[in-house]
Amino acid sequence: MNKYNLNNSYKAVVIGGxxxxxxxxxxxxxxxPKNFPLPIIMCLHRLKHVRNGFVEALSIKSVVQVSEPYxxxxxxxxxxxxxxxxxxxxxxxxxxxxxxxxxxxxxSRPAIxxxxxTAAYVYRDKLIGILLSGANRDGGLGMKYIKDxxxxxxxxxxxxxxxxxxxxxxxALTQIDHVMKVDEIVDFLKELDxxxx
Numbered sequence: 117m118n119k120y121n122l123n124n125s126y127k128a129v130v131i132g133g134x135x136x137x138x139x140x141x142x143x144x145x146x147x148x149p150k151n152f153p154l155p156i157i158m159c160l161h162r163l164k165h166v167r168n169g170f171v172e173a174l175s176i177k178s179v180v181q182v183s184e185p186y187x188x189x190x191x192x193x194x195x196x197x198x199x200x201x202x203x204x205x206x207x208x209x210x211x212x213x214x215x216x217x218x219x220x221x222x223x224s225r226p227a228i229x230x231x232x233x234t235a236a237y238v239y240r241d242k243l244i245g246i247l248l249s250g251a252n253r254d255g256g257l258g259m260k261y262i263k264d265x266x267x268x269x270x271x272x273x274x275x276x277x278x279x280x281x282x283x284x285x286x287x288a289l290t291q292i293d294h295v296m297k298v299d300e301i302v303d304f305l306k307e308l309d310x311x312x313x
Contacts, residue, residue, distance in 0.1 A: 120294070120304055124311040126268075127242040128191070128207075129154050130235045132228035132258065134161035134250030136278025140298040141248070145178035145196065147302045152180065153312040154244075155191050157207065159199040159231035161224050161250065171198055185213040199226035206234040222254035232258025241266030244308070246301060248272045250282025259286035263293075270294045270301060 133141060137160060148156075162170060174182045184200040190212045191197070199205035203215040205226050221227035228247075232255060235243055245262040247255045249272055263269050269292045274280035276297050286292060296304065 118307050118311065120307055122308050122311050124153075125242055126154060126244055126308070127239045128157060128235060129244045129246065129305070129308075130157045130159070130207075130232055130262075131246045131248065132159050132232055132250070132255040132282070133248035134224075134228075134252065134254065134279075134282055136249030136251075137272075140272060140301075141174065142177045143298050144302055144305065145174060145180070145182070147306075148179045148196075149306055149309040150179055152194055152305070152309055154308075155193055156180075156196045157191070157199075157205075157231065157235060158182075158197065159205055159226050159228045161226075161228070161254070162201045170201070174198065185215075187213065187215040189213050199231060202226075204230045206230055207238045208234070209238055211238070222252050224252070224254050228255035229258040233261040236261040236265045236267055239265075239267065243267035244270070246270045246272075247283055247286050248298075249277035249279055251279040252281060253285035255282050256285030256289045259292065260290040263290040268293050270296055270304065272301070273297045 180196045182196045185197045206214040208214045271283035
């Protein structure tokens with residue numbers, strides 16, 4: 117039995133982050149096992165007027181190519197996706213993405229709550245949710261939805277965060293399964309990968 121009590125039935129990993137999360141994301145993507153078995157769906161708060169450079173910066177560091185999905189794009193195993201700037205990113209039944217330009221939530225578009233919440237609805241207990249450093253409460257409700265549907269929840273250790281509002285918001289709303297430093301999140305994902313080998 118592995119120390120996280122993991123199995124190989126998970127279908128996706130979803131990651132949310134805002135202010136202070138970029139370094140953590142880079143560390144996670146740069147140390148991700150090659151041929152990681154699950155899609156990784158990231159929703160990060162971004163400057164809506166800056167469309168270029170962010171995906172490229174992540175892809176340079178990442179083991180896997182990072183892409184911004186288009187509307188109705190099928191979700192593939194082992195791919196890494198990033199919510200496009202100024203669009204809400206939803207996961208839809210049938211395992212594909214939907215993009216929308218509806219009103220901002222928590223002053224954000226993309227809103228982490230939408231990505232995490234829709235992923236929880238689709239994947240239920242087969243989803244792993246990770247919430248990193250951030251300056252507002254976006255993502256807290258999404259993590260609660262994941263927990264309520266039986267998924268596994270992880271937040272970055274607040275003491276390690278540049279700004280701890282986001283993980284603390286999740287911890288206030290639900291019982292988080294694991295509170296981890298970024299290095300521990302990397303170890304967790306490596307252990308998850310081993311369950312599929």
